[in-house]
Amino acid sequence: MKQLPADYYQLLEQLQAVDFVLVDLTLYLDTHNNDTEAIKQFNHYAKERKKLRNAIESKYGPLMQFGHSYSGQPWNWDDAPWPWQV
């Protein structure tokens, strides 16, 4: 039975934290258009998320579909575990 390493959960949690920061910053920046400090932070976390996503996808397969993520060999985006099974 396939067991996921603890590292998988830590990486996903970091991704979740970075996503949360990006969402909050987006909402903040909607009303504060020229807050350069927040824009710098937003870009920093956007870059951070790209790095984190690549780390996760290189190890555990694509996170998103329809071209938003590269595919592994063989075609494995529909393998277990699904997000709700994790």
Next chain:
Amino acid sequence: MNTLRKTWHPYVSPFDPCTPIKVKTYSTPPNLYMGFQPPGLEQFTPMEALRAGTLWKAFYDPWYSPYEKAREGQ
């Protein structure tokens, strides 16, 4: 520091069968007192923000009931 918890005094009728509750409290959100958010507010780390539910410390409001022990924050 004025807290987020406000109080009000319910009307006590002379015919109340049970012992009257003289003071009742309710919790108000911090953004009520903030108005337009100033830039450069102090922030949580991403991990803390994920748990706290907000990125800025000023808006953190766990909304505890008065009976729950206030574990952290207000």
